[in-house]
Amino acid sequence: MIFLRIFVSKFREDNIMKLFLLTIALLLAAFAGIAIKLWAKKDGKFAGTCASQSPFLNKEGESCSMCGKTPDQYAICNETGHSK
Structure with a gap:
């Protein structure tokens, strides 16, 4: 007061x-x-921005929690949540 x-x-x-x-x-x-x-x-959605695919945030190279792919396999990922 x-x-x-x-x-x-x-x-x-x-x-x-x-x-x-x-x-x-x-x-x-x-x-x-x-x-x-x-x-x-x-489609009124934000583009998929999986943080685990960022080299700045994922220094250990862990797989994506959504699709299970590693960062080097992300380019061929066709998961709908990862739309570009």
């Missing part, structure tokens, strides 16, 4: 309202960007 009093005393109510509106606007822009990406993509 003390923190709230200090916060409110340092900022006037109009500044808090501006900050709140700016936060809401940025959140709406982020959601709109995701919605536009989904709408513009074929």
